[in-house]
Structures are given as C-alpha cells and as structure tokens.
Amino acid sequence: MDAIVAALTAGGLVVGDGGAPAKASIPSTGIYAAIYFDPGQSLSESLADQRTDFSLSFQVTCVGPTAEKCRWAAHRARMALYAPLVVAGRSAWRPEELGGPPIQRDDDVSPPLYYLPVQYRLQSTA
Template sequence: MDAVTAALTSAGLTVYLGGAPAGVSPTATGPFVVLYPEPGRVQAASLADDRVDFSAVVQLTCVGLTAEQAMSVSDRATAALSVVLTVTGRASWKPESLDGLPVQRDDDVVPPVFYAPSRYRLRSIPS
C-alpha cells in the first residue's frame, strides 16, 4: 500500500487508508482518495512451494463535492497507477484495473458527496 499511496500522492492526490478521518470532507480538504485494501496473499512460486509471490486487490474510492470532481480524481488515480510500482526488493507488475462502479451520491453525510470506486489487482515477486 505504501507504493500505491506514493504513486497517488505523487499525482497530487490526498490519500487515506481504510476510511477518511473524522472531520475530513471535500468541503474542508478538497477531493481525496480512500484506499480499502484486502490483506493480500502469498502464492507458491514453484513446485517446491516457495511462498514468495504476492497478490492483493485494493479498492480506490475517489471522493469529491461534485460528480465531476469524483471523476477527475478517478482519472488522476488511474493515470498514477498506469506504471509499474516501485517496491524495494520486489519486482512488480503494473496495477491491473479490475472494475469500477458508476459515480454515486452519498446523502448520508452533510454536505452530500460523490464517490467513484474502482478496484486494482497488485502483484509482485522477489527481485
């Protein structure tokens, strides 16, 4: 997640892990991205059962005050994740875009916000 966060912050995006902190809203802080990662899993790299290959899926939820802001954050996040991520001691693939949902409005917060979730698969092996 450090590599994903670094790629997104390098693109000028504000990133939170597992939810936005209390008091954070696009009104106060501007648009942002929330990462919801799964823990990931190691996979056997060979018949010897070396469990060193890693894969995980992370959901990016791009949040803005308007649908346009949420889409803009999503576009910037997509561009930031279109490169091979740097992970010390590992060789990784470009994040693989899996799916996304249409921009939605969340009326459970005041003021309402718009969000656009998308998921990416991350994979790496020892270098």
C-alpha cells in the same frame, strides 16, 4: 501498500488509508481518495512451494463534491497507478484495474458527496 499510497499522493491526491483522510488534511476542493486493502495472498512460484509471489487487491474510492470532480479524482488515481510501482527487493507488475460500480451520490452527509470505488489487483515477485 506504502508504494500504492505514495504513488497516489505523488499523483496529486490526498489519501486516507482505510477511510477518509483526516478532516484537516482534506483540501479545499473537497477531492480525496480513500484506499482499502485486502490482506493479500502469498503464492507459490513453483512446485517447490517457494512463496515469493504476492497478490494484493485494493480499492481506491474517489470522492468529490460534484460528479465531475469525483471523475477527475478517479482519472488522477488511474494515471498515478499506470506506471509499475517501485518496491525495494521486489518486481511489481503494473496494477490491473478491475473496474467498479458507477459513480454514486451520498446524501447522508451534508453537503452531499459523490464517490466512485475502483478496484485494482497488484502482483509482485521477489
């Protein structure tokens, strides 16, 4: 999970884990990403039930003050997650993009924000 947050941050996004980042850290552009992780699942690598494989699903919700800036954040997230992640002691596959719903406008905040949730799956082995 730390490797995913680090990759998004290195890709130029301010990231909040489990929600929006702290208000003080949101850049003046209003663009950021909120990441939501599921608990993951350990998987057997063989019939011997050695649980060294791991699968994790997560969602990157890209947020911006305009639809265009929201799409820009989604593109940055895609580019940041394109390369395989480096996790000490593990081999990780490249995160698989699973898609998500279309971009939406949130009129419950002022000024309104646009958001685009994109779901991914990551698998790794020891």
